[in-house]
Amino acid sequence: MQPVIFGILALVTLGAAVMVVTTRNLLHAALWLILAFLGIAGIFILLHAEFLAVTQVLIYVGAISTLIIFAIMLTRNLMDPRQPRFNSQWGLVAGFAALLFVALAAIATRVAWPVAAADVPADAISRLGADFVGPYVVPFEVASVLLVVAMIGAIIIARERE
Amino acid sequence: MVPLTAYLVLAAALFCIGAFGALARKNAVAVLMGIELMLNAININLVAFWRYTAVSQMAGQLFAIFVITVAAAEAAVGLALFIAIYRQRQTVNVEEIDTMKG
Numbered sequence: 001m002q003p004v005i006f007g008i009l010a011l012v013t014l015g016a017a018v019m020v021v022t023t024r025n026l027l028h029a030a031l032w033l034i035l036a037f038l039g040i041a042g043i044f045i046l047l048h049a050e051f052l053a054v055t056q057v058l059i060y061v062g063a064i065s066t067l068i069i070f071a072i073m074l075t076r077n078l079m080d081p082r083q084p085r086f087n088s089q090w091g092l093v094a095g096f097a098a099l100l101f102v103a104l105a106a107i108a109t110r111v112a113w114p115v116a117a118a119d120v121p122a123d124a125i126s127r128l129g130a131d132f133v134g135p136y137v138v139p140f141e142v143a144s145v146l147l148v149v150a151m152i153g154a155i156i157i158a159r160e161r162e
Numbered sequence: 163m164v165p166l167t168a169y170l171v172l173a174a175a176l177f178c179i180g181a182f183g184a185l186a187r188k189n190a191v192a193v194l195m196g197i198e199l200m201l202n203a204i205n206i207n208l209v210a211f212w213r214y215t216a217v218s219q220m221a222g223q224l225f226a227i228f229v230i231t232v233a234a235a236e237a238a239v240g241l242a243l244f245i246a247i248y249r250q251r252q253t254v255n256v257e258e259i260d261t262m263k264g
Contacts, residue, residue: 010172017176017199021183026192033195036176040202047169047213052223056205059230064198064237071241072191075248083188087257097182104174117163118217128220128227132201136224143231146197149224150235154242160249 006046024085026072028144034065048120051128169210177203190244194237201233241247 016036023029037060044053121127132140176199183196205226212222248254 002164006168010168014172014175014179017179017263020177020195020199021187021192026189029192029195033198033211036199037202040206043169043172043206044209046164047209049209049213049223049226052209052226055227055230058235058237060198060202064185064234067237067241068191068195068198069246074245075191075254077253083255085188085192086186087188093182093186096185097178101174101178104177107170108170113166113215115166115214116217117214120213120217124220124223128223131220131224136221139228143228146235147231150239154238157239158242158245 002046009039009042009046011138013043022085027069030065030069030072033068034061037061037065048124051125165216166210169206173203173206173210176200176206186253188257190247190256190259193256194240194244196227198237200234201229205229 013036016032016039019032020036021031024031037056041053041056041061044050044056178182180196180201180203183199184193187193187196208222208226208229212220212226218224234254244254247259251259253259
């Protein structure tokens, strides 16, 4: 049963991702992006990372996608449907991306990863919280400062000049 | 259980699709969407490795949460920049934003 679910989620995610990068209408691309994020949240659930799946939906679908849609609507020019989507080097980029995928897939399938078939600890979420304020407290505080700085910076940058 | 390599190949494919989007699209917001796809591919990799190799430590999930945090901060600042540029130059076409081109 699990391979079937994984196959469906993988197809949905990759299909949505392809639509994101190829669709002409930018707003449609943002909606396909939301579908891709939801597919990835499903993958996280399959990997027994439930907290991360919920975080993914909350932050990516809830905040970042909304921000992207706002930005699309605030930067609309009237020529939208007639402009070409890709720049002049898209053929080269497609070739490079295909080559990169072949290389990464070859590495991923050939290396003998140290797979250890273990069970997820029952108190995973409390361990996550304990790690945030224990061994990883410095990155945690730095991330908080980063968020404050980003918020202030975004407000100042996007402010109306009087 | 699904083998680890399946998740890694999925993440690699998603990363390459995002890379194509980030490098080949003209609209700046579309480039940002490609970047977000790449960051999500990285997250899939991190969580898959956490699940299959080091489940007892939560470092894999922690790393993924930090990636999400940084991606959110970067998306906010990036989109603020695009809005400011659009206000100034009436375009978010990356080929027309070339004041710093040598």
